[in-house]
Amino acid sequence: VARPVSGRIDRVSGFPEFLPEERLVEQGIIDQIRAQFELFGFTPIETRAVEPLDQLLRKGETDKEIYTIRRLQAEEAEQGELGLHFDLTVPLARYVAQHQGKLDFPFKRYQIQKSWRGERPQEGRYREFLQADIDVIDQGELALHFDAEMVVVLHQVMEALPFPPVVLRVNNRKIFDGFAQGMGRSEVDEVIRTLDKLDKIGPDGVAGALTGLGVGAAELERWMALALIESPDDSFRRDVKALGVEHPLLDEGLDELAFVMRAVSHLPPGRVLASLGIARGFDYYTGTVFEGQMEGHESLGSVCSGGRYDDLVGGEGGHRLPGVGASIGVTRILVRLLNRGELPVAAKTPTVVVVALPSEEERAGAEAVARSLRARGIATEVFHEPARYGKQIRYASRKGIPYVWFPATGGEGHSVRDIRSGDQLTADPGSWGPPVP
Amino acid sequence: VARPVSGRIDRVSGFPEFLPEERLVEQGIIDQIRAQFELFGFTPIETRAVEPLDQLLRKGETDKEIYTIRRLQAEEAEQGELGLHFDLTVPLARYVAQHQGKLDFPFKRYQIQKSWRGERPQEGRYREFLQADIDVIDQGELALHFDAEMVVVLHQVMEALPFPPVVLRVNNRKIFDGFAQGMGRSEVDEVIRTLDKLDKIGPDGVAGALTGLGVGAAELERWMALALIESPDDSFRRDVKALGVEHPLLDEGLDELAFVMRAVSHLPPGRVLASLGIARGFDYYTGTVFEGQMEGHESLGSVCSGGRYDDLVGGEGGHRLPGVGASIGVTRILVRLLNRGELPVAAKTPTVVVVALPSEEERAGAEAVARSLRARGIATEVFHEPARYGKQIRYASRKGIPYVWFPATGGEGHSVRDIRSGDQLTADPGSWGPPVP
Numbered sequence A, B: 001v002a003r004p005v006s007g008r009i010d011r012v013s014g015f016p017e018f019l020p021e022e023r024l025v026e027q028g029i030i031d032q033i034r035a036q037f038e039l040f041g042f043t044p045i046e047t048r049a050v051e052p053l054d055q056l057l058r059k060g061e062t063d064k065e066i067y068t069i070r071r072l073q074a075e076e077a078e079q080g081e082l083g084l085h086f087d088l089t090v091p092l093a094r095y096v097a098q099h100q101g102k103l104d105f106p107f108k109r110y111q112i113q114k115s116w117r118g119e120r121p122q123e124g125r126y127r128e129f130l131q132a133d134i135d136v137i138d139q140g141e142l143a144l145h146f147d148a149e150m151v152v153v154l155h156q157v158m159e160a161l162p163f164p165p166v167v168l169r170v171n172n173r174k175i176f177d178g179f180a181q182g183m184g185r186s187e188v189d190e191v192i193r194t195l196d197k198l199d200k201i202g203p204d205g206v207a208g209a210l211t212g213l214g215v216g217a218a219e220l221e222r223w224m225a226l227a228l229i230e231s232p233d234d235s236f237r238r239d240v241k242a243l244g245v246e247h248p249l250l251d252e253g254l255d256e257l258a259f260v261m262r263a264v265s266h267l268p269p270g271r272v273l274a275s276l277g278i279a280r281g282f283d284y285y286t287g288t289v290f291e292g293q294m295e296g297h298e299s300l301g302s303v304c305s306g307g308r309y310d311d312l313v314g315g316e317g318g319h320r321l322p323g324v325g326a327s328i329g330v331t332r333i334l335v336r337l338l339n340r341g342e343l344p345v346a347a348k349t350p351t352v353v354v355v356a357l358p359s360e361e362e363r364a365g366a367e368a369v370a371r372s373l374r375a376r377g378i379a380t381e382v383f384h385e386p387a388r389y390g391k392q393i394r395y396a397s398r399k400g401i402p403y404v405w406f407p408a409t410g411g412e413g414h415s416v417r418d419i420r421s422g423d424q425l426t427a428d429p430g431s432w433g434p435p436v437p
Helices: A020-039 A060-065 A089-102 A145-160 A173-182 A189-195 A198-212 A217-227 A236-241 A248-263 A330-339 A360-375 A389-399 B020-039 B060-065 B089-102 B145-160 B173-182 B189-195 B198-212 B217-227 B236-241 B248-263 B330-339 B360-375 B389-399
Strands: A050-052 A067-071 A082-084 A107-116 A128-137 A166-172 A272-275 A288-294 A304-309 A323-329 A353-355 A380-382 A403-406 A415-418 A424-426 B050-052 B067-071 B082-084 B107-116 B128-137 B166-172 B272-275 B288-294 B304-309 B323-329 B353-355 B380-382 B403-406 B415-418 B424-426
Touching: A020 A107, A020 A128, A020 A145, A020 A330, A050 A089, A089 A107, A089 A128, A128 A145, A128 A330, A145 A166, A145 A248, A145 A288, A145 A304, A145 A323, A166 A173, A166 A248, A173 A189, A173 A217, A173 A248, A189 A198, A189 A217, A198 A217, A236 A248, A248 A272, A248 A288, A323 A330, A353 A360, A353 A389, A360 A380, A389 A403, B020 B107, B020 B128, B020 B145, B020 B330, B050 B089, B089 B107, B089 B128, B128 B145, B128 B330, B145 B166, B145 B248, B145 B288, B145 B304, B145 B323, B166 B173, B166 B248, B173 B189, B173 B217, B173 B248, B189 B198, B189 B217, B198 B217, B236 B248, B248 B272, B248 B288, B323 B330, B353 B360, B353 B389, B360 B380, B389 B403
Parallel strands: A166 A272, A353 A380, A353 A403, B166 B272, B353 B380, B353 B403
Antiparallel strands: A050 A082, A067 A082, A067 B067, A107 A128, A128 A323, A166 A288, A288 A304, A304 A323, A403 A415, A415 A424, B050 B082, B067 B082, B107 B128, B128 B323, B166 B288, B288 B304, B304 B323, B403 B415, B415 B424
8 A cells, every 4th residue: 555645744954754654664664674683693782872073073074064962051161072973883983992891792783873964955865864784893803704794684684675676786995906006006096986976977977087087098998897897796707807907906805706796696686796886985995895776766876885994993992993884774765765655654553453432331341352452462542432433433544543343232242343344243352363364 | 690780881971871782671671662552552753853942942941951953064043943852742742733734633652762951960860861752642632541541551561671660659730739729729839849849858848848838737737638648549539538628620630530540440459559749740730640660769769750731732723732641761760770780681692593604615504504594583693704613602602692503514414502501402494493491
């Protein structure tokens, strides 16, 4: 029963809110994400909404987007200034640094929480948004196993949800670095950021921009050829090798990507692709990178993404803390699909049964029926006042509650009506349950 | 396996955070609260973290506690100033006013969300805290049914949780108002706020304070007698009547309280008391009021409370919107019980099985075992690298994971070890499950 939802609340621009029937959908989706994360052994944490402003500002580029908080009646500078977190990675880094001695490594955590960014609201970008993140952090070295696991978990989550299919594209930043070094180029960041625009400005646009960076014709041809390689398995290796560039770091990147692709070979064809143009250029990744697009919603950009980073904490304390993580943009996906009527929205309440209240005298009996149903896990309301049955049935109908229970009166036994079909059957409050379809 | 948890994180004072094993406990508790709320037909909503500052300031007393937010790089006054909500009632009022035409009444909602207050942190009071709220709002009139339901739901929730017993005390503000008017007193707010201090300053303190307000000896005696009446059923009515004060509003309050007490008569004795001294003096209640204390933790004050209010929105639009609500102080309870070692804290992960990885060659087989277990809902990790079994078992042991799976090798079949008992049995990945105790 998909239907478009017209009335999304957005009076404070960029802070989306859902109606009850939409929130029920969102909650179901969060539950499923969580269940999948836990099936893979990720453990939940929740961090406070605020971090010290200096921590938030360590990523220099994002300072415009931070919300600071302050007490309305605060004395000046009563404590270190605080800001709302703008992602779940900065809080994770702080949490891990703070608790390193109490955590067990490799530390696999998930975190499904709101973040806040003061950026200009537009479709797909909100000032308050929910993300679902997983990361694995280890001390010293982190096994490549987890890079592959990230991709598998993302696939499993997306597959479990009532979303259009998601195609995951995987690459490895070492391939870019090794490819560049193999051609004698030492600086690769600008090239990567340019290649990252392939989706937006097309091959000609990228070629022009690379030429503008001083990339010569022969090198340009190889970069463009590399960026267009895509394969559903580890055959990308042959195509890269055919470009004639050699470097140990390139081989390392190819090996790592091949490891990941072999680990996903059991997944349905076409859902995970090795895609040598994927760069995640503005993120801080050092190895595996990946991103997912939703079929029919490519204009949204990535709906999930992630990758490997060398050190979560960056030099604090003795241990290097390498990690790999993935993030799902829950709000971005849900607002789009709800607004387009592409997610089934059904009842306005979790209630399964309304027990009708024929008269004030029968209240205790109606409540006893409800207790009996609730004891078996059936969400039940007693109608709040004696009223004509028509009114009580209309209440259930308006909220999308499927069953109305009529308590035993006089000579008649209990009965329950499926108000969708109109069928009414006698029923025992101690054993009845909604028929399993 | 209760054990004290020493390392709670609290480096930003007033913003408590949990270790993974504590968060698992919190998450389980939130799930149970939610399940109970849904069993009674409450529907989830979630509101944005911010509200316009002028909305937050409508309750004049709380202005000192509000956190305002602003973009770090904002132009001055780029939009209406925003603050973080300090409870879940102001957001509910705004949400209902905004969506009145799209909601179905009586509107039964629950909301389990963080709130923020800039108050001085101390035990039981935090700057960021989680509350679990239910409210029922109707248009015009709200049935007394829901006042009783609030008390029943609070009892059911508390009973379902691994907490010490909670005693709920119920009263009705109309009894105070009617009692005052029956003695010719028109102004009752100061008296109520004074009676509200009974717990803190004792009967002598209250008597002294009331005398200070100009309450005469005969009236004082009656107020003190009223405030000390407590009964497990509707027998309070007789005790109040014996005080010889008469007023129609007093009778209305007594009738309403009797209705609530009859509706809870099926609950275990002693868990709900009519308690004529309960005032909730600083809240905006107009009828039923209630609060819960946890046995052995009376010093925490109320762990849950609520009551009825005449109008949620206060004159906006045509309809009066009476409501009744209840709130559970989740953070207040959890921090106390975790810090005192009174909540069982067990594993550090949801993982049930670690599949051991004997060698790189057997990785695909180990992953296949894991997929098979996960397909039946068993949370499973594959150990991330080939290593001696001792190391892999220690990993499981450290995280509190109960089972280690040894994949079939050579002539030997699969087997699974319960690392708590040391028992190891052959097992089939397609059918094995952890034994149900």
